[in-house]
Amino acid sequence: MIYLDNAASTQIHEDVLNSMLPYLKEQYGNASSIHRYGRLARKAIEKARKQIALLINAEPSEILFTSGGTESNNTALRGISGNGASKQIVTSLIEHDAILEPCKQLAKNGVDIDYLPVDKFGMVDPLELENHLSEKTSLVSIMFGNNEVGSVQKISEIAKICNDRKIPFHTDAVQAVGKIPIDVKELGIDLLSISSHKLHGPKGIGALFIKNGIKIDPVILGGGQEHGLRSGTENVANIVGFGKACEIAKNNLDENRAYVTKLRDILIEKVLHEIPQVTLNGDPKSRLPNNAHFTFLGVNGEDLIIKLDEYGIAASTGSACSVNTQRASHVLQAMGFSHEQITGSLRLTMGIFNKEKEIEETVIALKKIVEELRSFSPFKEKYSFSKV
Ligand SMILES: Cc1ncc(COP(=O)(O)O)c(C=O)c1O
The missing domain is CATH 3.90.1150.10 (Aspartate Aminotransferase, domain 1)
Incomplete structure (x- = not known):
């Protein structure tokens, strides 16, 4: 073949698979447990958080584990909207359904959604974005690289427009992370979605980068894991594999x-x-x-x-x-x-x-x-x- x-998805890297196996076999503890099984699991999670942060030049505390790109996008859009501030979201017509579908749902709940057009190459015009922003804009979400045609948007220009107006800027970078250099600090990104299985990691795990100071409401409630932002027992093996995949991507x-x-x-x-x-x-x-x-x-x-x-x-x-x-x-x-x-x-x-x-x-x-x-x-x- x-x-x-x-x-669509990538082959898992051999080293990623090997890094995961101990957490599926011997080290099966719950990261919330106090005993050594739990402590080992917690340590592995925090190591992975650092590996992921390093790939995009974020702080480990800015990495929230999710079940993948879809959940990261939902958390960004619905998390910002949940805190009551959201009146208008500006996005584009070429986003992945993991953005478009939550936007449709938010529109039903009274949020204005503005869709930016693209040119024949699939590019958003940053000047067009300026025309769509208003006092009620609570989030701009424009993807980094398109999953179908591959166009890479002018992210730093778009982010600057948002930063100047103090509007949070989210980017779905699922197709771009690990393939092109991304420095969230230099680019001025506030929220960024990553998916592990697009960069030779396991499926069902991803992350949302949330810049320190950006407030979002949790979408999944329960036991309070991930500082209350995403409840549910952590999938340690997947998190470890995801971290390893990011480390390999960064080094190469x-x-x-x-x-x-x-x-x-x-x-x-x-x-x-x-x-x-x-x-x-x-x-x-x-x-x-x-x-x-x-x-x-x-x-x-x-x-x-x-x-x-x-x-x-x-x-x-x-x-x-x-x-x-x-x-x-x-x-x-x-x-x-x-x-x-x-x-x-x-x-x-x-x-x-x-x-x-x-x-x-x-x-x-x-x-x-x-x-x-x-x-x-x-x-x-x-x-x-x-x-x-
Ligand atoms: C641009 C983009 N965003 C989001 C997703 C969804 O990611 P996941 O499969 O991790 O839920 C994909 C998957 O194809 C994608 O290409």
């Missing part, structure tokens, strides 16, 4: 980023040159190192994925959630794509375990599959596809 769906960030970018650029170059009537979607420069997103005119992206799977290649059309909800990509719609352009889209996301040879094999398979699918295409006459 050639795995090119690293934006430059090298991994260069390597994955190289693979991505080879793939983009070959696809654009060797297959006719293909476009690259998303911002050509300001994009995640691991993301290549194309439209193959006259082809159905889902057919492409099924055929690629027959060749042993794992790919995607975009967000895993759009598969569950069976609707056309809201991201591509916001970018002004036509129905045909949306239908023909394919996302290939690389990772540190991919090899250059796999990229070459993928392009060869893609050439064959696209040609075959186009020969049955209802748009055959319309586009008169040249032979690959």
